[in-house]
Amino acid sequence: MEQIRPIVEMRGISKTFGSTRALRDVDFTLEEGEIHALLGRNGAGKSTLVSAMSGYTPADTGTIRIASTEFNADGSSYAARIRGDIAHVQQTPQMFDLLSVAENLFLENDLVRNRWGMVSYTRMIEKTEKLMRDWNMDIAPSDLAGELGAGQRQLLEIMKALSRGVPVIILDEPTAALSNAEKRVLFDQVKLLKTAGVSFVYISHHLDEIFEIADTVTILRDGQVVKSRASVEGLDTETLANLMMGEKTTRSAREDHTFGDAAPLLSARQVQLKPDSPKIDIDVRPGEIIALAGPVGSGKEDLAMVLAGQQAPARGQVSGPNGALPTIGYVPTDRHASGYVGILGVRENVALGGLEVLSGNFGFISKAKEDSLVSRLTRQTDVIASSLDQAVSQLSGGNQQKVVFARALCRDPQIIVALSPTRGVDVGAKEQLYALLRDLASKGLGVIVVSDEEDEISQLANRVVIVFEDRIVDEMVGDYRMEDLILHMEGAT
Ligand SMILES: Nc1ncnc2c1ncn2[C@@H]1O[C@H](COP(=O)(O)OP(=O)(O)OP(=O)(O)O)[C@@H](O)[C@H]1O
Ligand SMILES: [Mg+2]
Incomplete structure (x- = not known):
């Protein structure tokens, strides 16, 4: 029987910024239809690893395969070659404040181009309106992105990536600015796409989310893999936290420092x-x-x-x-x-x-x-x-x-x-x-x-x-x- 190949394979990835060794000889694989959580403390190298994957910031050494495209991780121009296979929602917002919501969502998307390659605004508005309905959001296509709140902007970036129809999606801290209600909508959409075979790399510091959405966990510490492809089942938040930090982290309790009827500040x-x-x-x-x-x-x-x-x-x-x-x-x-x-x-x-x-x-x-x-x-x-x-x-x-x-x-x-x-x-x-x-x-x-x-x-x-x-x-x-x-x-x- 032919074995199904992982959709992404990264081997021996290293990356140095000045004196910082952000990644050291990291291997990472992503299976088809898998939600793979990438965890680690602040500065562990998570964003650097996924940026090498999408070509946003190439690494120094290593090899990468995404779907059927193979390349060296130090190449400067592979991002364009894998555009049809991968979408990357970055940790720092990438919206254009002075463009409308519809333009931000679809300007780069071929789905809104007519057969002469021109952008069809009618099609763009229609597609945006449908997307807003699917995601249960009350935003007009003509609203300026710069006028939206942090949560709505974050959701828009995610919607943009998810509607591109690619098989691999990276979500780097997608819920950081989201409310609980917005998070629900996101999880529903992610699960829907997973059923359709889409694979996700999911980065988050909300460890409870990992158990709700992820299948597999890889943990980085100081740029190195300390846990590779562990199944989420059998893990708990405490174990994850300890592996991330490399030491025991204890949850602290509330303290009361109020005193009587002190005059208000x-x-x-x-x-x-x-x-x-x-x-x-x-x-x-x-x-x-x-x-x-x-x-x-x-x-x-x-x-x-x-x-x-x-x-x-x-x-x-x-x-x-x-x-x-x-x-x-x-x-x-x-x-x-x-x-x-x-x-x-x-x-x-x-x-x-x-x-x-x-x-x-x-x-x-x-x-x-x-x-x-x-x-x-x-x-x-x-x-x-x-x-x-x-x-x-x-x-x-x-x-x-x-x-x-x-x-x-x-x-x-x-x-x-x-x-x-x-x-x-x-x-x-x-x-x-x-x-x-x-x-x-x-x-x-x-x-x-x-x-x-x-x-x-x-x-x-x-x-x-x-x-x-x-x-x-x-x-x-x-x-x-x-x-x-x-x-x-x-x-x-
Ligand atoms: N452009 C850059 N120039 C210099 N150093 C950088 C650059 N980008 C990242 N680094 C460094 O590389 C290391 C890894 O950063 P990275 O952003 O990958 O961490 P992270 O795991 O995503 O952390 P967080 O959870 O805080 O987002 C950090 O020490 C960071 O300061
Ligand atoms: Mg990061």
């Missing part, structure tokens, strides 16, 4: 997120970790941005104890759009958050002060970079997020407002960031996080505020249980 009074929405009052007290939770579009992000002074409320007041706003450290939801400046180094990006703290009497920045502060913050947030001068665009996705976090801490804030603080961050670094937030709370800071993850909320928050239709509908304080949290969160849908 920040108060919102009669705040209306929209001109006709109900009024919101909320106080943030020292030592408190508050989670704002609720479905997509509930207003939880808007409320966080209003509290952070990043967005003006339609009506109402946000102020500190003496009328002025306290110093607030802010972690935005879309790090690629507003979190960092890619061409600048780690040092400059972190220091940008605190120019006035670092400036001396004459407005000059003290280099020594900057060095010690930036080193401390990047250590606390576990940023892995070859040096503090490495450009942030060259960091792995998770490490970019940690830089954004470090920047928010730079001004020595009294309040931290963090939207999806651990997006794209590996399990080990996540625990480190949780410990950091608890430590800040123990020092009397007020912490506000916006999160879609029940685990994250229950590990952090002493108070969970459920937001729905631009108002606060529910609240849990103190010693709540996970079951209650799930019930309360589901209550608001």
Whole structure:
């Protein structure tokens, strides 16, 4: 009997960036109709490996076969030869902000060209409308991509890849910006394509997703394979986390650093997120970790941005104890759009958050002060970079997020407002960031996080505020249980 060949075979792949050995002699195979999870901590080499596969960034050595095309991994022009066989949804968004949704989805797709090779706009609009219906999305083909939220943009990129009709699809952290509801739609579509024989490489730091969707797991650590093609059955999240980190990772528990009736650090009074929405009052007290939770579009992000002074409320007041706003450290939801400046180094990006703290009497920045502060913050947030001068665009996705976090801490804030603080961050670094937030709370800071993850909320928050239709509908304080949290969160849908 003839054996069925894997659809992708990669052999002896190595890749070095300057002094960083991102991949060392890696073998990787993908079977037909398989969903293969590629795991590893931040900077392990996952994105580098799949970029070699798709030809986005060729490697230094090794050989690759995709379907019937064989080539050397150091070739610079194989991407074009395998275009019909592979689609790659990258970790960093690749949408054109000034083009419409329909143009972003189909401009490069031959399906919308007529027989003279011209793009048919009618066909493009029709195809986009059908896709939106299939994916249950409320977006018009003519909307500009730049006007969509991070989750919708991410879904669009995935839709684009999935509708190309290729046999191999790479999804690099596809759910990082997605809500639970959006994630459901994605998983349904992926399963549908898998049944039709499409193969997936799936990268994610949400280990629970792996058990829901993947068949096989390969784990990279420091650019090397530490587990190859293991079946998902028989594995659990703890084992995966330990293999990724190379050491035991322990899940930490919530702590309570609130004390009595301390005066609030920040108060919102009669705040209306929209001109006709109900009024919101909320106080943030020292030592408190508050989670704002609720479905997509509930207003939880808007409320966080209003509290952070990043967005003006339609009506109402946000102020500190003496009328002025306290110093607030802010972690935005879309790090690629507003979190960092890619061409600048780690040092400059972190220091940008605190120019006035670092400036001396004459407005000059003290280099020594900057060095010690930036080193401390990047250590606390576990940023892995070859040096503090490495450009942030060259960091792995998770490490970019940690830089954004470090920047928010730079001004020595009294309040931290963090939207999806651990997006794209590996399990080990996540625990480190949780410990950091608890430590800040123990020092009397007020912490506000916006999160879609029940685990994250229950590990952090002493108070969970459920937001729905631009108002606060529910609240849990103190010693709540996970079951209650799930019930309360589901209550608001
Ligand atoms: N263009 C580049 N220039 C220099 N170094 C790079 C470049 N791209 C990646 N690296 C380095 O290669 C290593 C592997 O990065 P990679 O992006 O593959 O990690 P990853 O496993 O995808 O991590 P994450 O989970 O954070 O996305 C990292 O140390 C990273 O800093
Ligand atoms: Mg990556």
